[in-house]
Amino acid sequence: MPSFEDAKKEFRAALAGAQDAPALEAVRIAFLGRKGRLGALMAEVAAQPEAERAAAGRAANEAKAEMERAFAAARAALDERESAAREEREWIDVTEPGQWPAAGHLHPVSAAIAEITDIFSTVGFTRVRAPEIDWDWYAFEALNMPKDHPARDDWETFFVAETRTQSAQGAKGKVVLTPHTTNVQVRALEKGVLPLRLININRVYRRQSDVTHTPMFHQFEGLMVDKNLTIGDLKGVLEHFVRAYFGPARAARLRPHHFRFTEPSFEIDISCDLCGGRGGSCRVCKSGWLELGGAGMVHPNVLKSGGVDPDVYTGFAFGWGVERTLTMRQGMAIDDIRILYRDDLRFVEQF
Numbered sequence: 278m279p280s281f282e283d284a285k286k287e288f289r290a291a292l293a294g295a296q297d298a299p300a301l302e303a304v305r306i307a308f309l310g311r312k313g314r315l316g317a318l319m320a321e322v323a324a325q326p327e328a329e330r331a332a333a334g335r336a337a338n339e340a341k342a343e344m345e346r347a348f349a350a351a352r353a354a355l356d357e358r359e360s361a362a363r364e365e366r367e368w369i370d371v372t373e374p375g376q377w378p379a380a381g382h383l384h385p386v387s388a389a390i391a392e393i394t395d396i397f398s399t400v401g402f403t404r405v406r407a408p409e410i411d412w413d414w415y416a417f418e419a420l421n422m423p424k425d426h427p428a429r430d431d432w433e434t435f436f437v438a439e440t441r442t443q444s445a446q447g448a449k450g451k452v453v454l455t456p457h458t459t460n461v462q463v464r465a466l467e468k469g470v471l472p473l474r475l476i477n478i479n480r481v482y483r484r485q486s487d488v489t490h491t492p493m494f495h496q497f498e499g500l501m502v503d504k505n506l507t508i509g510d511l512k513g514v515l516e517h518f519v520r521a522y523f524g525p526a527r528a529a530r531l532r533p534h535h536f537r538f539t540e541p542s543f544e545i546d547i548s549c550d551l552c553g554g555r556g557g558s559c560r561v562c563k564s565g566w567l568e569l570g571g572a573g574m575v576h577p578n579v580l581k582s583g584g585v586d587p588d589v590y591t592g593f594a595f596g597w598g599v600e601r602t603l604t605m606r607q608g609m610a611i612d613d614i615r616i617l618y619r620d621d622l623r624f625v626e627q628f
């Protein structure tokens with residue numbers, strides 16, 4: 278009689294020792310596979326003497342059925358263990374609050390541009406955009422700065438290799454990264470629609486880099502052209518801005534200055550927020566005042582460049598740095614303007 282009992286016992290022991298699917302499969306092949314232990318016993322049944330063959334056959338079928346059940350049970354138990362382990366690993370608490378992706382916000386300079394635009398819009402100035410890279414004509418020559426005039430020295434910056442030195446209106450000279458937003462003036466005047474009141478905010482470029490200068494920065498340029506405008510109108514608009522942006526505690530002053538494209542010309546200073554206007558050893562202002570930018574009554578030659586009769590119209594203009602304006606705001610305490618462009622998130626995320 279083939280030893281079915283031994284085979285079953287060994288099979289159960291082997292199943293109990295199989296800890297994972299490959300081990301279980303190896304046990305199945307060794308016992309229940311085509312060349313396995315059970316097959317060999319079945320072959321022995323056929324070799325039994327006639328009288329014992331029927332009983333051996335029954336014993337064989339029972340052993341086979343029992344081993345298959347044992348195997349199915351072992352596989353079910355293993356599946357159960359594996360899925361329990363997976364649930365443990367991959368469990369998520371659906372009641373936990375979700376994690377929101379970090380929301381971005383405007384860079385402080387972009388936010389300042391939006392705010393400045395708003396403040397001027399309340400007194401009727403519409404935002405326009407003159408090119409950031411423009412012909413010499415609009416950046417200099419039409420602004421009463423003839424070629425080779427020494428006044429250009431501070432302003433000539435980065436010329437661009439551009440072969441189109443002509444526009445539809447004629448020769449315009451070389452192409453330059455604009456050093457100021459004043460290029461908007463003649464571009465706006467030559468459209469021929471008066472009166473006008475606009476604000477141009479754009480990037481500009483200079484050969485300067487220190488605690489109060491970056492080689493690339495932004496300016497906002499206001500231009501108003503109408504009949505009978507005076508310096509009083511200019512002062513009124515600037516005071517509106519200073520009050521709205523800096524609050525009533527800060528003082529502004531006009532200082533006589535010289536620009537080729539305005540006459541008379543001024544520089545506008547605001548009392549320094551960092552030292553409270555005391556100056557002395559202040560790293561930023563040294564004098565208690567900080568220059569925000571220039572202003573003046575539009576020079577008659579500029580009006581003429583734009584095809585406007587200076588005997589009929591007058592205008593005023595002003596051009597200030599956005600970054601300078603922003604850093605002078607109360608409480609900003611920025612003692613090096615270059616931090617605005619250092620891409621340091623620890624700085625930017627404070628706003």
Ligand code: PHE
Pocket residue numbers: 456457458459498536539570571572573594595596597
């Ligand atoms: N363009 C001058 C500057 O960049 C500022 C200015 C603009 C002065 C308009 C007068 C009128 O310094």
